[in-house]
Amino acid sequence: MSHLRSSPPSSPSSELQEPPSVYCTPSPQSKATTPSPIARFFLSKQQSYSLKPSPLTTKHVLSRQQSSNTTFQHVSTPEFPYESVTAKTSARLMLKKHRRTSPAIWCSAIICLVFWVLFILLGITVLIIFLVVKPKIPILDTSHATLNVIYFDTPGNFNGDLTFVANFSNPNKKLDVRFEHAVMQLYFENDLIATQAIQPFSQRRKETGVVVIHFISSLVSLPPSHAKDLQTQVLSNKVFYSVKGMFKVRASLGALHFSYWLHGQCELQMSSPPSGSLMARTCKTKR
Structure with a gap:
C-alpha cells in the first residue's frame, strides 16, 4: 500500500496575490513619499486652476524672470554647487567694498591746493x-672818458689806463632801485683787458648817479694780430674800446620787491x- 504524501494547503494570501504596483514604494531615506494616482489627479487639477495666470500677471512674471536672468548672468558660480544664490545675494556680491581715503592723500591734496x-x-x-x-629798467650811459696810457713791454704784452665815467639813471616814477652786484669789464676786439667791481649803491625814483671807474691793464697778453691792430689805431688817433657791465638790480615798491x-x-x-x-659812444641797456 502506497502512502500518498499530501502537499500542505496553500494560504489564501498566496492564492490571491496582488499584481505588482506601477509605483515603487519609496525608501525610508527619501524625504517625500510618492502620491497615489487619485491624489496626483486632484493635485494637478487644483494646480491648473490656481496657477492659471492673467495677462498682467504673465507680463509681470516674464519681466521678473528677465531681470533675474540678467542679474544671474553677471554672478559667478558659487563655490559650493548646492548653495542656492538668490538675486538679492548676487547683487550684494557685485558691490565692492568701499575703501577709506588715506590721510597722506588728503595732505597731498591740501598742499597742492594751497600751492596753486x-x-x-x-x-x-x-x-x-x-x-x-x-x-x-635803469639806464647805463657815459658822457666822459679819458684814455691815459697805452704801451707795449713786448709785442704781446699790453699795458693801459682808462678812466670811464658811468651815468646810471632810474626812470621809474614809483620804484626805487638798488644795484646789489655790479661788475664792469673793458674789451678790445672781444679780448678782455681790464675788470673793475663797483660797490653796491641805491637810486630813488627819477634819480641819476655818476660812478667813476678806473680800468688798469697790466701785462695783458694779446694775440699778435690784435696787438698789431691796437698799435695801428693808436697811430691813426682812433682807438675803439668796448665797456660791458653786468648788474643785479633790486626794485622796491614799499614792502614789495623783485x-x-x-x-x-x-x-x-x-x-x-x-x-x-671821448670822441663818440653808443650805449644800450637790456635785461
Missing part, C-alpha cells in the same frame, strides 16, 4: 604791479693818449 592758490595770488599781484607801476639781472654795453671811440678823450 598762492601761485594764482602771486600772478595777480605781479600783473597789478606791471599794469599800475609800469616798471622800467630782482633781475641787467646788462649794459657802451662802444667807445677814443683819441690817442696821453690826452685821449
Whole structure:
C-alpha cells in the first residue's frame, strides 16, 4: 500500500496575490513619499486652476524672470554647487567694498591746493604791479672818458689806463632801485683787458648817479694780430674800446620787491693818449 504524501494547503494570501504596483514604494531615506494616482489627479487639477495666470500677471512674471536672468548672468558660480544664490545675494556680491581715503592723500591734496592758490595770488599781484607801476629798467650811459696810457713791454704784452665815467639813471616814477652786484669789464676786439667791481649803491625814483671807474691793464697778453691792430689805431688817433657791465638790480615798491639781472654795453671811440678823450659812444641797456 502506497502512502500518498499530501502537499500542505496553500494560504489564501498566496492564492490571491496582488499584481505588482506601477509605483515603487519609496525608501525610508527619501524625504517625500510618492502620491497615489487619485491624489496626483486632484493635485494637478487644483494646480491648473490656481496657477492659471492673467495677462498682467504673465507680463509681470516674464519681466521678473528677465531681470533675474540678467542679474544671474553677471554672478559667478558659487563655490559650493548646492548653495542656492538668490538675486538679492548676487547683487550684494557685485558691490565692492568701499575703501577709506588715506590721510597722506588728503595732505597731498591740501598742499597742492594751497600751492596753486598762492601761485594764482602771486600772478595777480605781479600783473597789478606791471599794469599800475609800469616798471622800467635803469639806464647805463657815459658822457666822459679819458684814455691815459697805452704801451707795449713786448709785442704781446699790453699795458693801459682808462678812466670811464658811468651815468646810471632810474626812470621809474614809483620804484626805487638798488644795484646789489655790479661788475664792469673793458674789451678790445672781444679780448678782455681790464675788470673793475663797483660797490653796491641805491637810486630813488627819477634819480641819476655818476660812478667813476678806473680800468688798469697790466701785462695783458694779446694775440699778435690784435696787438698789431691796437698799435695801428693808436697811430691813426682812433682807438675803439668796448665797456660791458653786468648788474643785479633790486626794485622796491614799499614792502614789495623783485630782482633781475641787467646788462649794459657802451662802444667807445677814443683819441690817442696821453690826452685821449671821448670822441663818440653808443650805449644800450637790456635785461
